[in-house]
Amino acid sequence: MIPKLRYLAICLATLIITSFSACKEKKADDFSDIKGNYFSIRQYALDQWNMYYGEPFLILKTVRVNKGKYDSSYTTSDTLNWGNIFREFFATEISDRSYLGKYKFTQFDDEQDETHNFFYEAIEEDLYTRKLLIAIDRYSKKVTGIYIEGREHSIFDDRLVKLYYKPMKRIQIQVTETPMFGDKVHTVTEYEFMR
Numbered sequence: 656m657i658p659k660l661r662y663l664a665i666c667l668a669t670l671i672i673t674s675f676s677a678c679k680e681k682k683a684d685d686f687s688d689i690k691g692n693y694f695s696i697r698q699y700a701l702d703q704w705n706m707y708y709g710e711p712f713l714i715l716k717t718v719r720v721n722k723g724k725y726d727s728s729y730t731t732s733d734t735l736n737w738g739n740i741f742r743e744f745f746a747t748e749i750s751d752r753s754y755l756g757k758y759k760f761t762q763f764d765d766e767q768d769e770t771h772n773f774f775y776e777a778i779e780e781d782l783y784t785r786k787l788l789i790a791i792d793r794y795s796k797k798v799t800g801i802y803i804e805g806r807e808h809s810i811f812d813d814r815l816v817k818l819y820y821k822p823m824k825r826i827q828i829q830v831t832e833t834p835m836f837g838d839k840v841h842t843v844t845e846y847e848f849m850r
Contacts, residue, residue, distance in 0.1 A: 693749045693750050693754055693755070693758065693760075693775060693787075694749070694750065694773065694775070694787065694789055695748065695750035696744050696745060696747055696748050696749075696750070696801075696803075697745055697748050697750070698750070699798065699801070700741060700744060700745070703822065703823075707732075707823065710732065711731060711732055711733060712731070712732050712848055712849060712850045713729060713730075713731055713732075713848075713849040713850075714729070714730050714731065714732060714735055714846050714847065714848055714849065715727060715728075715729055715846070715847040715849060716728050716729070716730055716735075716844070716845070716846050716847075717843075717844070717845045717847075718842065718843070718844050718845075719842070719843045720840065720841070720842050721840065721841055721842075735846070740826060740828070740846070743816060743818060743828050744803070744818055744820070746783065746805060746816075747783065747784040747787065747803045747805050747816075747818065748784075749775065749784050749787065754782075756778075757777065757778055757779055757782060758775040758776060758777055758778060758782075758787075759775070759776045759777075759778055760773070760774070760775055761774045761776075762774065764793070765790070768790065768799075769792065769793045769794070770790040770791060770792060770793060770799055771790070771791050771793055772788060772789065772790050772791075773788070773789045773791075774786070774787070774788050774789075775787040775788075783805050783806065783807060784803065784804075784805050785804045785805060785806050786802070786803065786804040787801075787802075787803050787804075788800075788801070788802040788803075789801050797822070798822055799821070799822070800819065800820065800821050800822075801818075801819070801820045802817075802818070802819050803816075803817070803818040803819075804816065804817050804818075805818070810835070811834065811835050812832055812833060812834040812835060813831075813832070813833040814830065814831070814832050814833075815830070815831040815833075816828070816829070816830050816831075817829040823848050823850060824847070824848055825845065825846065825847055825848065826845070826846040827843065827844070827845045827846075828843070828844045828845075829841070829842070829843045829844075830842045830844075
């Protein structure tokens with residue numbers, strides 16, 4: 656009786672282990688999307704967060720408004736207000752299936768940078784995310800850079816956002832606001848990782 660129970664327990668454990676290994680989480684660097692979704696900024700940010708969470712590093716933050724002087728300060732990864740950064744990037748999310756067919760997708764190789772590039776460009780004028788460019792290293796298959804443009808238009812103002820992320824090196828957020836009345840304001844906020 657004991658050998659039968661042991662055999663049953665081994666079979667059950669094997670079944671559980673193989674079912675978990677078959678359901679492993681998809682990495683954000685895997686672009687062969689079976690479900691037909693576009694690249695997910697949220698998933699990629701979550702992967703980066705999980706990979707580097709708890710690792711302390713220094714960040715140089717610089718802000719420049721219009722053509723004024725740069726205002727710079729040092730901060731650390733555990734005290735930085737990540738919510739404001741994520742908010743700008745998450746607003747550009749296009750991975751929901753409702754966006755399928757609303758972007759023109761092209762891919763090309765950059766021989767000089769040795770990267771594969773995936774480019775999404777909005778077809779419809781009312782879409783917030785206008786452009787999304789993802790560059791991945793040809794050999795390691797890791798993301799080397801993400802560039803995004805978003806545009807919001809209302810009766811009272813236009814807001815153009817340009818975002819750039821070079822993994823664990825630089826985050827840049829450019830916001831140009833053109834109000835119906837008043838002066839245009841162009842703000843560049845940059846976070847440089849001192850690792």
